[in-house]
Structure formats: structure tokens, C-alpha cells
Amino acid sequence: MDCISTPVATADTRPRLTARLAALPRGDASLFRLLFGAALLALALGLAGGFVTALARARALNLFGDDAYRVLTLHGVSVFFYWLYLIQAALLLVLAAAENGRGLALRPLAWLGAALMLAGFAASEWISAIGTPLLYDGSPELAVDDPRSVGVFALGYLLLSAGLAAAAVSGIATLLQPRRRGEAEAFSAIGFALFAWAGFLIVSAIAATNAFLPGLLWALGAGPFPADHGTEWHILFHNLHYLPLMATVLVWYVLTQHLTGVTSIHGARLSKIVFAAYLVFVPPTSLYHMFLEPNLSESVRVVGSLLSLFVSVPTLAAFAIIVSSLEASARARGATGLFGWMKGLPWRNPAMANMGWAVVNMLVGITFAFVLIQEKLAPMLSDTFFVPGYFHFFAVGVLTQTFLAALMVILPALGGGALWRPDLLRRMPALVTLGLLIFGTAGIAAGVMGVPRRVFDVGYGGMAPAAWPVLMALVGVGATLFAVALSVSVYGVVRTLLSRRAPATAESRRVDWTDGQRGVGAVPAWTGPLSVAVLIATMYVATIVAFEIIQSLPIVAIGGGHGH
Amino acid sequence: MSERHVTTRRGFIAALGFSAVSLYGAWAAYGAAPLPFGGHKGAAASEPDAHDGHGGGHGGHGAAEAPAEPAGHAGHGAAAGMTPEEFRSAHDAFVERFTQKDGSADPHAAVEAHAHGGHGHAGAGHDHASMGAAMVAAAEPVDVYLMAQKFAYSPDVLRLKAGQPYRFRMMADDITHGASIQLGSASRIIRLRPNVVTEQTITFTKPGAYLVYCTVYCGPAHDAMQGRIVVG
Amino acid sequence: MKMTEELWLVVAIAAVWAALAAVYALVPSLGMPGYVRVWGGGAALFLLLAAVLAAAGWTARRG
Ligand code: HEM
Ligand SMILES: [Cu+2]
Numbered sequence: 001m002d003c004i005s006t007p008v009a010t011a012d013t014r015p016r017l018t019a020r021l022a023a024l025p026r027g028d029a030s031l032f033r034l035l036f037g038a039a040l041l042a043l044a045l046g047l048a049g050g051f052v053t054a055l056a057r058a059r060a061l062n063l064f065g066d067d068a069y070r071v072l073t074l075h076g077v078s079v080f081f082y083w084l085y086l087i088q089a090a091l092l093l094v095l096a097a098a099e100n101g102r103g104l105a106l107r108p109l110a111w112l113g114a115a116l117m118l119a120g121f122a123a124s125e126w127i128s129a130i131g132t133p134l135l136y137d138g139s140p141e142l143a144v145d146d147p148r149s150v151g152v153f154a155l156g157y158l159l160l161s162a163g164l165a166a167a168a169v170s171g172i173a174t175l176l177q178p179r180r181r182g183e184a185e186a187f188s189a190i191g192f193a194l195f196a197w198a199g200f201l202i203v204s205a206i207a208a209t210n211a212f213l214p215g216l217l218w219a220l221g222a223g224p225f226p227a228d229h230g231t232e233w234h235i236l237f238h239n240l241h242y243l244p245l246m247a248t249v250l251v252w253y254v255l256t257q258h259l260t261g262v263t264s265i266h267g268a269r270l271s272k273i274v275f276a277a278y279l280v281f282v283p284p285t286s287l288y289h290m291f292l293e294p295n296l297s298e299s300v301r302v303v304g305s306l307l308s309l310f311v312s313v314p315t316l317a318a319f320a321i322i323v324s325s326l327e328a329s330a331r332a333r334g335a336t337g338l339f340g341w342m343k344g345l346p347w348r349n350p351a352m353a354n355m356g357w358a359v360v361n362m363l364v365g366i367t368f369a370f371v372l373i374q375e376k377l378a379p380m381l382s383d384t385f386f387v388p389g390y391f392h393f394f395a396v397g398v399l400t401q402t403f404l405a406a407l408m409v410i411l412p413a414l415g416g417g418a419l420w421r422p423d424l425l426r427r428m429p430a431l432v433t434l435g436l437l438i439f440g441t442a443g444i445a446a447g448v449m450g451v452p453r454r455v456f457d458v459g460y461g462g463m464a465p466a467a468w469p470v471l472m473a474l475v476g477v478g479a480t481l482f483a484v485a486l487s488v489s490v491y492g493v494v495r496t497l498l499s500r501r502a503p504a505t506a507e508s509r510r511v512d513w514t515d516g517q518r519g520v521g522a523v524p525a526w527t528g529p530l531s532v533a534v535l536i537a538t539m540y541v542a543t544i545v546a547f548e549i550i551q552s553l554p555i556v557a558i559g560g561g562h563g564h
Numbered sequence: 565m566s567e568r569h570v571t572t573r574r575g576f577i578a579a580l581g582f583s584a585v586s587l588y589g590a591w592a593a594y595g596a597a598p599l600p601f602g603g604h605k606g607a608a609a610s611e612p613d614a615h616d617g618h619g620g621g622h623g624g625h626g627a628a629e630a631p632a633e634p635a636g637h638a639g640h641g642a643a644a645g646m647t648p649e650e651f652r653s654a655h656d657a658f659v660e661r662f663t664q665k666d667g668s669a670d671p672h673a674a675v676e677a678h679a680h681g682g683h684g685h686a687g688a689g690h691d692h693a694s695m696g697a698a699m700v701a702a703a704e705p706v707d708v709y710l711m712a713q714k715f716a717y718s719p720d721v722l723r724l725k726a727g728q729p730y731r732f733r734m735m736a737d738d739i740t741h742g743a744s745i746q747l748g749s750a751s752r753i754i755r756l757r758p759n760v761v762t763e764q765t766i767t768f769t770k771p772g773a774y775l776v777y778c779t780v781y782c783g784p785a786h787d788a789m790q791g792r793i794v795v796g
Numbered sequence: 797m798k799m800t801e802e803l804w805l806v807v808a809i810a811a812v813w814a815a816l817a818a819v820y821a822l823v824p825s826l827g828m829p830g831y832v833r834v835w836g837g838g839a840a841l842f843l844l845l846a847a848v849l850a851a852a853g854w855t856a857r858r859g
Contacts, residue, residue, distance in 0.1 A: 065784035135781055141739040141758070142783060172845070179852040192802055196809070199845050203838040210833050230740065230757070232830045239834075266574045269801055274581070276805040279842075283816045283835045292755040294762040295827055305596075309585045317581025328572045370587055376596040379753050383742060383779040450744065450751025454781040460790050463775040464746065521572035529571055532583050540590050547594040553747045554770035556729075559763055 017098060017258045018413035025103040028093075029414050033497065035090035035114055036407060038121060039083055040494055043400070045125070046079025047490065051483040054439075056456050058476025059469065068456045069133035076136025077128050077156075080395070082121050084244050085160055087403045089117060089167040091247065092198055094410060095254060096174040099191045105173035113166030120159030127152040135454070137233050140215045140226050151219025154212040161205035161212075168198040168205075189264065189271035190257075193250045196275050200243055200282075207236040230293070238286035241394070246278045248358070248402045249318040255355050255405060256322055259346050265325045265520055274321065277314040285311040291378035301375045308373035312366050319359070320528045327525040338526060350425035354405035354489070357429035361397025361436065363531060365390060367538045368444060371546050379557075380550045385475075386447025389440050396482060397436050401429055407493045417499030420492040428485045435482025442474035448549060648759040651735045655709040659719055668794070669719035671706050671730075705731040705765050710776075710791075712741035712756050714783055717776060717791035724795050729767045735760065742779030745793065748772075753779050768795040803849055810842035 014020065024032075052071050056063040063071065097104050104110050128134075131149030134142050138153045175195050178184040187195060211232040217223030226232075253271070257263050264271050287304025288311075290296050296304075330341035346352045368390035372381055381387070412419050419425070451458055451468050458468045570576055591597045646654075662669045708730045711718045724730060734743055736756040744753045756762055768774070778789035817836035820826055 064787070069781070069784065069786075133784075139740070142781075144739075172848070176848065176852045185853070186800060187802060192805075195845070195849075196806070199806075199809075199838075199842055202841055203834070206837040206841070207834045210830055228830070231828055235828075235830050235834050265572065266577055270574055270577070272802065272805060276809055277581075279809040280812050283813055283831070283838075292753065294755065294757055294760050297826070300826060305591075309588060310582075312584045313581045316584060317578060320577045320580040324572050324577060366584070370584060374591060374596060376594070380750050381753070383744070383753050383755065384751070448750055450746050450753075452742070452744070452777065452779040455787045457787045460775055460777060463773075463790065463792070464777075465748070521568040524569045525571045528577075528580060532580050536583055536586055539584065539587050543587060543590045544593075547590075547596070549750050551594075553750055553752065554768060554772070555745070555747055555752060556767040556769065557752060558765040 014101075017254065018409065020098045020101060021094070021410060021413035022416070023101075024097055024414070027107065028097055028103045031104075031107075031110060031114060032090055032094050032097075032410075032414055035086055035093070035117075036411065036497060038114075038118055039086035039090055040407075040490065040497065042078045042082035042086055042121065043490055044494075046075055046077075046083055047483060047487060049075030049078060051479065054476050054479030054483070057458075058473045058479075059457070060473075060476055064456060066133055069135065069454075070128065072454065073128045073133045073135050074125070077124050080136050080240070081157065081160060082124065084240075084399065085164055086117060086121070088201065088244060088247050089113065089164055091251065091403070091406060091410075092171045092194060092201065093167060093174070094414075095190070095250075096171040096194050096198075099188065099194065100174045100177050102177065103174075104170055105177050106170040109166050109173075110170035113163040113168075113170065116159050116163030116166060118163075120156045120161075120163060122156075123152055123159060124156030127156065137229075137237070138212065138215065139229050139233070140218065141229070144225070147219040147221075150215050154215035154219065157208050157212045158216060161208040165202045165205040168201040171198045187272075189268040189275075190250065190253055192268075192272045193246075193253065193275040196279055197243075197246055197250060200239075200246065200279055204236070204239040204243055207232075207239045211236045231290070234289045235286065238289055239282065241391075242278065242282050244399045245315060245394070246275070248399055249278075249315060250275070251402050251406045252318070252322055252355060252359075255351055255409060256326065258409060259349060259352055260326060260329070262325050262329045264321050265328050266321055271318075271321060274314050274317045277317070281310055281313055288373040288375070288378075291375045292382045305373060305375040309370075311369070311373065315362070315366070316532060319362070320532070323528040323531070324521075324525045327527050328521040328523075331523050331525065332520040341527075348422070348426060349408075350419065350422050350428075350489075350492075351405040351408040353426040353429045354401040354408070357433050358398045358401045358405070361393045361401070361433060363535050364437075364440070365393035365398060367535060367542055368393070368440075370539045371542050374543065374546075377543075377546050377550060380450075380546065381447060383452060384447035385443050385451045385453050385472075388453055389443025389447050389475075392443075393436055393440055396486065397433060400486065401432065401489075404489050404493055408496070411493065411496045415497065415499065417496055420495035420499065425489060425492045428489045431485035432482045432489070435478045435480070435485060438478030439475050439482060440478070442471045442478060446471035446475065448546070646733065646761040646763075648735060648761065651709070651733060651761045652711075652737075654707075654733070655711050655718070655735075658707070658709040663719065664723070666721075667719075668721035668723050670723035671708055672723070672725065705729040707731050707733065710734045710743060711737050712743055712778065712789075713737040714739070714741075715778070715785040715789040717743065717789070720791040722791075722793045724768060724793060726768050726771045726795050729765050732762075732764050732766050734762045734764075739782055740780050741782050741789070742777070743791075744777055744779045746775040746777065755780060768793070771795045800853070803846055806842055806846040806849060810839045810846065813842065814839035 049071050052061065052063070053068075053075050055061040056068050056071070093104060093110055127149055131152065132143040132146045134149060134153050138150070138157070140150045143149045172195060175187070175191055175198070211229065214223055214226035214232075215229065218225050284307045287296075287300060288308040291301060291304070326345070327335075327341050330344050333344075335341035335344055345356070347356070368386075371377060372386070372390070408419055408425070411417070446468065447453075449465060449467060449471070451471065458464055458472060588597060658671070659669060662671050662673050664670055664673060706728060708722060708724070710722070710732060712734070713736070734754065734756055736758045739758055741756050742754060743756055744751045754762065754764070772795055774793045774795065776791040776793055778786055782789065813835045817832050817839055820828055820831040821836070
């Protein structure tokens with residue numbers, strides 16, 4: 001099976017994505033635009049909150065106590081829950097409808113889902129603005145004397161999950177329609193990925209219910225105090241950051257195919273296995289969030305660390321599939337030089353630029369994620385600014401930029417308007433990445449030194465190391481850069497959503513690698529393996545540095561958990 | 565039809581997916597590899613996180629489920645499961661016994677240095693006996709109690725000695741907190757769940773004044789939650 | 797009935813999740829009953845999806 005070779009890259013014989021989107025029924029398009037608009041609103045609110053938070057942490061803004069934590073709550077809730085889940089629901093429905101070619105099945109259910117999610121959005125924003133600040137994890141113990149805050153906060157997430165589940169069911173029904181009609185025997189790779197992703201969304205809704213229903217019941221006086229919220233939250237949280245990563249890779253597939261015409265040269269089956277692998281690897285890799293829990297037994301800790309090594313398998317495999325398919329197709333068309341093939345990619349298209357930089361951010365993010373999965377390093381890094389320092393590479397650099405890239409392709413096709421100022425938009429991702437590098441480097445260094453997350457004044461009355469406030473000021477500088485650049489991208493996308501101009505005459509040119517000459521894959525494609533080699537090398541360096549630091553501390557400590 | 569180059573074959577692509585697992589090698593080099601093969605624990609001598617000496621542990625929530633032992637017994641045994649009630653009374657006794665005039669707690673203070681007069685109850689008295697015994701044998705860890713609550717630690721200043729092992733028993737009294745120790749180039753983070761007694765045996769190898777601070781958001785004054793360990 | 801690759805991939809997901817849920821259910825000392833509910837629920841869901849997938853193909857072949 002390894003020596004199968006295809007004379008040409010398998011081309012998608014269907015009309016381009018944009019053409020299929022433009023042909024969707026009117027009613028569906030309104031639903032999609034509503035969901036996209038709501039998602040962008042959540043993103044805009046969240047960006048404002050994140051920016052203020054960063055300035056407050058840098059001490060450029062004098063914000064303290066409940067006010068500061070309210071802003072942080074608004075940031076996390078808006079951006080991590082409502083932006084990421086509204087946009088995922090919308091993308092699932094749009095892409096499923098485009099796969100089907102005839103619009104949504106179970107349309108009323110999709111509308112119901114949207115209504116529930118929007119109700120949840122309103123409830124969550126309202127209680128975050130006026131209630132006891134609970135941060136985005138809504139831990140009930142923070143408001144034992146304020147059941148209203150706990151209850152409404154939980155209700156918001158429960159509505160969101162219910163809506164997500166309803167939308168996912170509609171998505172699944174939509175994907176199955178061609179098959180029920182006997183028009184298709186199997187899914188395309190993307191169809192299967194959408195199907196698995198929809199299932200995963202429903203599982204996350206189960207996890208959210210498991211975590212937040214007890215809080216709502218307690219607030220209503222119908223249940224005991226949810227003392228175990230911490231553990232249940234970890235389960236949900238692990239789902240919640242795996243899920244958008246799977247969505248991201250799926251969008252990369254869709255956009256690559258749309259922008260270059262190239263589909264995997266390794267066949268749909270391998271892609272299907274990789275997408276299924278996301279789901280297979282989720283539950284076993286979840287334990288690393290709990291390394292600091294005093295109740296976690298040592299054996300679970302050790303097994304958890306080991307299993308977490310597999311956390312990146314599907315993502316790296318998908319990365320290798322996409323990059324090797326592109327490189328091999330370009331080389332079949334005569335591209336030369338080690339990286340010369342990349343020049344052929346449509347970089348002038350802002351969607352391509354966002355996606356390309358998202359890949360860079362992913363490699364940086366994975367490097368540091370792997371320092372965190374080692375249980376022996378958890379006592380140095382968990383609960384510090386290391387965590388937000390590295391995960392914004394994912395949250396902003398990978399996920400947000402990828403979803404914005406999708407919107408840059410989808411919105412003009414749905415609404416008929418043209419993308420707002422593509423020449424400006426395509427320059428933003430490099431700036432966002434630069435800002436993230438400053439934010440991330442300073443933040444990770446601060447975290448290693450022990451700067452806690454979720455603390456606004458890190459001076460500790462003069463007891464803290466002098467470097468702490470300096471590093472946090474640098475965090476503020478990086479944040480300002482990526483906040484501004486990202487806001488430009490978001491503004492461009494919103495303008496595109498709202499524009500009602502006549503359809504653009506010339507659709508963005510795409511490179512055409514579909515009709516390559518003979519022998520796709522006959523020459524080496526080194527970009528994938530080289531990037532992975534660099535990734536592993538940096539992971540080694542980061543891990544070794546962390547071990548050296550922890551071993552140099554003037555302390556010997558035995559026993560992580562409590563004495564059993 | 566031409567053969568494919570190895571870098572564009574399916575097996576190779578799948579193998580790339582698994583490549584990050586090779587980080588196991590770095591873990592093994594530091595004795596932090598969870599599996600028996602590769603790496604020896606000896607390499608990690610300064611980070612012995614393993615639960616040595618706590619053999620035959622019972623799984624599960626030992627602290628909550630441990631049979632109530634008579635107060636004062638909890639301590640030097642191998643199975644140190646302590647109930648929250650035992651912790652609270654031992655903590656109170658510790659504070660009462662060792663608080664100095666300046667408000668700091670010094671577990672090495674002689675009985676006479678005690679600010680207040682007599683000792684309250686029998687249970688505490690029993691505890692004192694075992695603490696005293698620990699001080700005699702230098703290798704034996706000395707018990708130290710630290711309680712976290714909104715938004716302070718009790719005691720909030722501890723006076724300890726370099727090179728002496730201390731058995732830190734820590735617990736959050738109300739909601740989840742952290743009790744992290746800033747050690748210069750990095751910190752040691754500890755997460756404390758309410759009513760779960762966390763135990764670590766800690767030896768400071770260098771004198772100095774170390775900041776103790778809360779690393780779990782616990783309310784509006786979370787930033788202000790701090791204490792100090794002065795190692796002489 | 798033909799077991800397509802899609803079908804067995806979905807079944808494999810359900811199987812892994814069910815196994816994990818079973819471990820947490822059978823070893824209560826691991827102390828995470830939430831795992832049983834979430835991954836167990838997920839396993840049931842993916843079994844259901846497998847059934848739906850099989851049924852869709854079957855409907856098509858009949859109709
Ligand atoms: C303008 C862009 C952004 C800025 C300046 C920003 C800044 C920050 C800062 C400084 C923190 C640290 C708070 C702390 O622990 O003290 C934070 C937390 C966080 N950010 Fe962002 N962020 C931005 C965008 C995003 C986006 C797009 C996402 C997700 C899609 C995101 C997700 C999060 C999450 C989940 C937290 C943790 C919240 C918590 O600990 O309660 N951020 N952000
Ligand atoms: Cu605290």
C-alpha cells in the first residue's frame with residue numbers, strides 16, 4: 001500500500017466550495033450569517049476584554065479586585081466559549097450543507113440550536129458583567145453566598161451546549177442525506193471529518209452538562225453543593241480544547257482544497273483514520289490537566305504523563321498529510337529547491353496567509369504544550385503564566401486565525417460581497433504572530449519564574465523577584481501588537497459580512513496544481529519531515545531547560561499529593 | 565507508473581504523526597520516564613517526587629475516608645492519612661505552641677519561648693511530645709502546619725532551618741487555594757483543595773526569605789494572599 | 797451487511813471510549829466518576845452514530 005502512486009493528484013470533481021455555498025438556499029444563508037455575526041460579536045467582546053486584561057497585568061491600567069476579575073471573566077467566557085463554539089457550530093452547518101449540496105436537513109432544529117446558543121450567550125455575558133466574577137470555569141465555591149451568579153452562569157453554558165447539540169444533530173442529518181438518497185456510497189474525507197466532529201460536539205455538550213448541571217440545580221435549591229466541580233471541569237476543558245483543534249485541521253483541509261485544488265495524495269482513507277484518531281486519543285490524553293490535584297493517585301499521574309505523549313498524533317499526522325500533498329503536487333508541476341514549492345501558494349489571498357501563519361503558531365504551541373505534559377514539571381509550571389503564555393499561540397495564532405481564514409472565503413460566497421481590503425488583511429497574520437511571540441516568550445519566561453496566572457499585581461509588597469513586573473510589561477507590549485493586528489482582521493471580516501456590494505467579478509485566483517504531470521510523489525518532499533525534526537529538537541531543548549531549572553532549585557521536596 | 569519517494573508514502577506520514585512520542589527520550593534522561601525501560605531514577609536525585617515511604621497506600625480519597633485515628637497519632641506513621649478535623653486541631657496546636665512575639669511561627673522554639681502560658685487540651689499535648697521527639701533526631705522531619713484561607717496563610721511567617729527536612733501538612737480551610745513557594749529562578753507550585761490534607765516533605769538547602777503566594781484564583785483579594793518562609 | 801471503513805472507525809471510537817469508561821467505573825479508587833458519565837455517554841453516542849450510518853446505507857440500497 002505504500003508504493004501506490006497516482007499519476008496526478010486526485011482532484012475534486014465537484015464545483016468549488018464558493019460555488020456550492022453560493023447555491024445554498026436563502027434561508028440557510030440567513031441562519032449562517034446570523035451565527036457568524038454572533039460569533040464575531042463574541043470575538044470582538046473577548047478581544048476587548050483580553051486587551052484590557054493584558055494592560056492591567058502590565059500595570060498600564062490600574063484595575064484591581066472584582067473589576068479586574070470581571071474583565072478576565074468576560075474575556076474567557078466570550079472568547080473561549082462563545083467565539084469558539086458559535087463559530088464551530090456555524091462552520092459545521094455551513095460545511096455540511098455545502099457537502100450535501102442542497103442545504104440543511106432538519107432545518108428547524110438548526111434554528112432552535114442557534115436560538116438556544118444565543119440565549120446562552122446573553123445569559124453568560126449578563127451574569128459575567130454583573131455577578132460575582134467566576135472566571136470562565138465558573139467554579140461554584142467562589143460564590144457560595146451568591147447562588148444566582150452560580151445558577152445563571154451554569155444556565156448560560158447549559159443553553160450553549162443544548163444549542164450546540166441541536167445544531168450538531170442537524171449537521172449529521174445533513175451529511176447523511178446524500179447517502180439516504182442513494183447518491184453516495186461513502187463520505188468524502190471532509191464529510192467523514194464533519195460527521196466525527198459533530199459527534200464530538202455532542203459529547204462536549206454531555207461533558208458541559210456533567211460539569212454545570214449540578215451548579216444550576218444547587219442554585220435552584222434542588223441539589224447538593226457541587227463540591228467536585230474541579231474534576232468535572234477538567235473533563236469538559238480537555239474536550240473543549242481538543243475540539244477546536246480538530247475543527248482547525250478540518251478547515252485546513254477545506255481551505256487547502258479550495259485554494260489550491262489539491263486533495264490528499266495519500267487517499268481519503270488515511271485522512272479518515274486521522275480524523276477518527278482525534279476522537280480515539282481524546283479521552284486517554286486528558287489526565288495532564290490534573291497533575292497538581294492532591295487527590296490524584298501516583299499511578300494515575302504516571303500513566304497520564306505517558307499517555308499524554310500521544311496528544312499530538314492526529315495533528316502532526318494531518319499536518320504531514322497536507323504539507324506532503326502540497327509539496328508533492330507542486331513538485332510534479334516543476335517546483336524546485338527545498339522550499340521553492342511554497343512560493344507557488346496563493347499568499348496574496350488573506351485566507352492563505354492566515355492559514356499559513358496558523359501552521360507556524362501550531363508548531364510553536366506544540367513545543368511548549370509538551371513541556372506541560374510531564375508530571376514532574378507540573379509543580380513548576382501549572383497555574384503560572386506559562387499556561388496563558390503558551391496557549392494563546394493556539395487560541396489566537398492557530399484557532400482564531402484559521403477560523404477567520406475560513407470566514408474570508410465563506411462570507412463573500414454567502415453574501416455576495418467582496419472581501420474587505422485583501423491587501424491589508426493579508427499582512428496581519430505576520431504581525432499577529434510577532435505579537436504572540438513577544439507575549440509568549442515573555443509570558444513563558446514569567447511563568448517559569450513562577451508568575452501566577454490570574455493575578456494583577458505581581459509585586460507582592462516587594463517580595464517578588466524584580467523581573468516579574470518587567471516580564472509582565474513585555475507581555476503587555478506583545479498583547480497590544482497582536483490585539484491591534486487581530487482587530488484589523490476581525491474588522492475586515494465584519495465589514496465583509498455586512499457588505500451588500502455586487503458579487504465580485506473575479507474570484508480570487510487559485511493556483512492550479514490539480515493537473516500536474518506524471519509522478520506525483522516521485523521526488524522527495526522534505527518540508528514535512530524537516531519541520532517535525534525541528535519541532536522535536538526544540539521540544540527537547542525546552543524540556544531539558546525546564547528540568548535543569550527545576551533541579552537547580554534550593555529545595556528538595558518529596559510527595560506531590562497527600563500522604564497515601 | 566513511478567514509485568513514490570519514501571517521504572511521500574503513507575507509512576512515513578503516519579510515522580511522522582507519532583514522532584513527538586520520542587520526547588520520552590528526554591524524560592528518560594532525567595529519570596522522569598514513567599516506564600521501567602530507559603533512564604534510571606538515580607538521575608533525578610534532586611527531584612524525588614515519588615512517594616517513597618508511603619508504600620501500601622490505599623487508593624482513593626484517603627484523607628476523607630481514613631478511619632479517625634486518635635488525635636496526635638497522625639504524624640510519623642507511614643500512612644499519614646489525616647482527616648480535616650485532625651488537621652485543624654493539630655494546626656491550632658502548632659500555632660498556639662510555636663507563635664513568637666513577632667507573630668512568626670518557629671517549630672524549633674523551645675517550650676519556654678511560647679508566648680502564652682498553659683496548653684489547652686490533651687490531644688495537643690500529645691502532639692507536642694511527638695514534635696519534640698522529631699527535633700531530637702535530626703534526620704526525622706519536623707512537622708509544620710500551613711492552613712490557607714481567604715486571603716491569608718496561617719501561620720503567615722514560618723521560621724525554618726536550612727538542611728532540615730520538614731513534613732509540611734497543608735490544607736485549604738474554605739475554598740481551593742495555592743501555597744506556592746518562590747525559590748529564585750522558579751517556584752514550587754502547590755494546589756490545596758478544601759478539606760484535603762496535602763503532605764510534602766520539604767528541605768530548604770539555602771537560607772533566605774521565600775515568598776509564599778496563592779496560585780489559584782480565590783476571590784477579589786487573591787493577589788494579596790501571601791506569606792513568608794524565612795530559612796535561617 | 798458490509799462493514800465499511802467508516803463504520804468500523806466509528807465503532808473503534810466507541811470501543812476505546814467504552815473501555816476507558818469501564819476502567820473508571822470498575823476502579824472507583826481512581827475517583828473520577830465524571831469520566832464514566834462523559835466517556836460512557838460518548839461511547840453510547842458513537843454506537844448510535846454507527847447504527848445511523850449503517851441504516852442510511854441500508855435505506856439507500858432498499859429505496
Ligand atoms: C486581543 C487578543 C487577546 C489578548 C490581548 C489576550 C490576553 C490575555 C491575557 C493577558 C490573559 C491572562 C489572564 C491571566 O491569567 O491573568 C488571557 C487569558 C485567557 N485568554 Fe486571552 N487574549 C486574547 C485573545 C484570546 C483569544 C482569541 C482566546 C481564545 C480563543 C483567548 C483565550 C484566553 C483564555 C481561555 C484565557 C484564560 C482565562 C482565565 O484564566 O480565566 N484569548 N488572555
Ligand atoms: Cu487563595
